[in-house]
Amino acid sequence: xxxxxxxxxxxxxxxxxxxxxxxxxxxxxxxxxxxxxxxxxxxxxxxxxxxxxxxxxxxxxxxxxxxxxxxxxxxxxxxxxxxxxxxxxxxxxxxxxxxxxxxxxxxxxxxxxxxxxxxxxxxxxxxxxxxxxxxxxxxxxxxxxxxxxxxxxxxxxxxxxxxxxxxxxxxxxxxxxxxxxxxxxxxxxxxxxxxxxxxxxxxxxxxxxxxxxxxxxxxxxx
Numbered sequence: 001x002x003x004x005x006x007x008x009x010x011x012x013x014x015x016x017x018x019x020x021x022x023x024x025x026x027x028x029x030x031x032x033x034x035x036x037x038x039x040x041x042x043x044x045x046x047x048x049x050x051x052x053x054x055x056x057x058x059x060x061x062x063x064x065x066x067x068x069x070x071x072x073x074x075x076x077x078x079x080x081x082x083x084x085x086x087x088x089x090x091x092x093x094x095x096x097x098x099x100x101x102x103x104x105x106x107x108x109x110x111x112x113x114x115x116x117x118x119x120x121x122x123x124x125x126x127x128x129x130x131x132x133x134x135x136x137x138x139x140x141x142x143x144x145x146x147x148x149x150x151x152x153x154x155x156x157x158x159x160x161x162x163x164x165x166x167x168x169x170x171x172x173x174x175x176x177x178x179x180x181x182x183x184x185x186x187x188x189x190x191x192x193x194x195x196x197x198x199x200x201x202x203x204x205x206x207x208x209x210x211x212x213x214x215x216x217x218x219x220x221x222x
Contacts (some may be wrong), residue, residue, distance in 0.1 A: 031044060037054035038056040041057075041058060041059045047067075061077045061079075066082060067099075075092040076094035080097045080099075082100075084152075085140065089206050090143065090145070092146050096146050096150050096151075097150075138152055140152075140158045141157075141176065146164045148167070150169075151170065152164075156172065158174045160200075161200060163178075165179070165185075166181075168181045168183065
């Protein structure tokens with residue numbers, strides 16, 4: 001009874017703060033239960049269909065929707081990843097955005113009011129949703145390094161071993177082991193000769209057990 005009286009006389013803002021804290025803690029606990037073989041920092045959120053591989057690390061503030069993250073991959077703080085498949089051994093820096101979605105360009109207006117029955121404005125104008133692909137899937141290969149504040153547009157494929165320079169906006173597919181940068185991103189150079197690139201791709205080392213990689217690391221480097 002005393003506890004109820006104390007809660008009754010608490011300021012509304014304080015009560016909301018306690019509720020938010022409880023919900024956040026419950027979400028963090030649920031995330032760790034869902035992905036016990038990876039490190040999930042507090043404050044990250046996932047849709048129910050998102051999956052995380054083993055020994056990966058998702059840092060605080062990450063939002064991952066309808067996506068798959070591979071093994072031994074980290075996603076740094078405040079990333080937004082949507083409708084994306086990411087391979088193994090990838091390094092994703094902070095504030096990276098993948099999957100922004102699209103608006104139809106062939107209508108007289110791009111406003112969601114005119115093609116979605118349920119839209120962010122809360123106003124129903126059309127009777128049915130327009131049939132168009134709002135989110136085209138993104139594919140990120142294995143051993144990809146994506147720098148700070150990179151934006152990857154819908155439908156793009158990033159090849160194995162590629163490097164995306166900080167601040168780049170990627171609008172087109174990136175070849176394996178290419179280093180790209182700029183707005184829009186363009187190829188700067190390749191990490192290795194085409195012969196070595198082909199050998200690395202054919203080896204598919206990212207599918208091996210860590211012990212197997214350890215045994216082959218000298219030959220992979222050379």
